[in-house]
């Protein structure tokens with residue numbers, strides 16, 4: 024067989040088993056475009072290798088120093104903004120955070136812990152974490168993300184999160200605010216709790232919650248909420264957000280006016296892509312006005328649609344909670360004569376919850392996600408496959424992400440207060456179409472379960488609770504260390520700080536050519552519905 028790792032522009036031959044259709048093939052970021060030239064008899068596809076990341080970024084690969092240059096550019100992109108960028112003379116102080124816990128009433132170390140303490144657990148500012156940990160030997164390796172056509176190994180380092188030896192805020196001068204925006208997500212209260220507790224460990228006395236997302240900065244009838252360990256002690260025992268959430272809200276300049284009026288100099292922002300876009304704009308505006316405010320995000324999205332991190336908090340809980348709905352749909356379908364269960368799960372543009380929940384349950388026959396187009400009708404459509412399932416198994420269960428199959432639904436162009444498109448209900452549509460289809464051919468007992476808001480309102484499970492704890496603590500460490508315009512994340516099991524623009528450049532989506540999606544397909548046994 025010919026090489027699977029040709030240079031850019033060269034042709035390669037892939038075995039037919041590698042190609043699942045006439046569509047483009049992706050090996051990570053390397054796109055192999057099928058030329059639709061199936062050799063007679065041997066069923067092989069001719070493909071052309073298109074550029075990897077690097078060429079797209081304008082890298083000159085003939086330059087012997089291209090790797091070095093790429094790394095330098097990467098380092099600059101992932102540099103995390105610091106207060107000294109704007110205030111070069113900003114004074115630092117010895118940290119008041121120490122792993123050796125003292126009783127909270129002790130005034131012994133009010134001015135900082137003695138520097139002769141042997142081990143504080145501090146992070147060095149130059150500590151880094153590898154963003155990509157696999158050295159792919161070929162662009163054709165599953166999941167390969169290549170910069171050049173040989174998939175050369177180029178180290179990509181990001182900043183390690185954690186407490187630093189020097190802090191840039193005196194705890195007694197800090198007024199910290201926490202705001203939770205967007206939709207609910209399991210774990211919001213756990214993060215709030217940890218932020219408050221960690222701020223108190225640093226010695227901060229003024230901690231407030233901004234009610235109902237960014238709106239709390241402008242609505243006159245909404246008062247900020249005083250927060251302390253006492254207030255947040257048991258808040259993680261219930262779902263939702265102690266502070267409330269909202270979509271939409273005031274202009275960034277009005278938010279920053281309010282920040283100035285309130286004397287806030289640390290702002291912790293819990294939210295998804297939209298919230299982080301807001302947080303970054305707030306950070307920029309504070310810099311423009313030359314006010315010393317640390318703006319730190321904690322990514323919140325049940326959909327797991329934030330780039331670069333292993334996962335976001337609440338996602339595990341959502342997948343776990345979805346099992347209950349899937350199991351109910353399965354029991355209903357299995358116990359009925361020609362039963363079909365439909366479960367709709369959240370995921371506006373990313374099908375992670377539906378994919379993982381289907382995989383975990385092993386009870387789903389058809390998983391539909393926004394990233395993978397499908398036909399409903401026709402010889403290869405979902406309905407035809409359901410007919411086959413009823414004939415062979417007697418029942419079937421479908422799991423659909425809310426953003427799946429939106430092409431079938433009437434578009435309204437309606438937007439929510441944040442500007443997100445309001446989606447049609449794919450679950451209801453599937454239910455109607457399935458009923459219609461089976462009416463003439465023996466009928467089907469169709470049950471539709473929409474557990475979406477029940478899942479979102481859950482309290483975090485133990486694993487998410489721990490993730491929230493670490494993220495919340497690191498958010499506070501980041502702010503005290505003088506960073507702003509950053510967000511915290513887990514990356515290859517380590518905790519890191521990212522500059523906000525890098526994580527919101529686009530939503531993270533399921534790669535239809537990934538091994539995980541393929542695992543899901545092997546579990547469901549569904550065909551391509553095309």
Ligand SMILES: Nc1ncnc2c1ncn2[C@@H]1O[C@H](COP(=O)(O)OP(=O)(O)O)[C@@H](O)[C@H]1O
Pocket residue numbers: 204205206236237238269270271272275294295296297298299300301302304323324440441443
């Ligand atoms: N591009 C943006 N710039 C500033 N604020 C934004 C932007 N996009 C969304 N927001 C604000 O962020 C908040 C949350 O956004 P939303 O999209 O509803 O949720 P999420 O943060 O979970 O994506 C809303 O108050 C919205 O007004």
Ligand SMILES: O=P(O)(O)OC[C@H]1O[C@](O)(COP(=O)(O)O)[C@@H](O)[C@@H]1O
Pocket residue numbers: 204205206207295296323324325326369370371372425439
């Ligand atoms: O009904 P709401 O509150 O707008 O929330 C629905 C949205 O919540 C989500 O689960 C998460 O959205 P956010 O990350 O923007 O909060 C979306 O998938 C879904 O469309």
Ligand SMILES: [Mg+2]
Pocket residue numbers: 205295296297298443
């Ligand atoms: Mg959003």
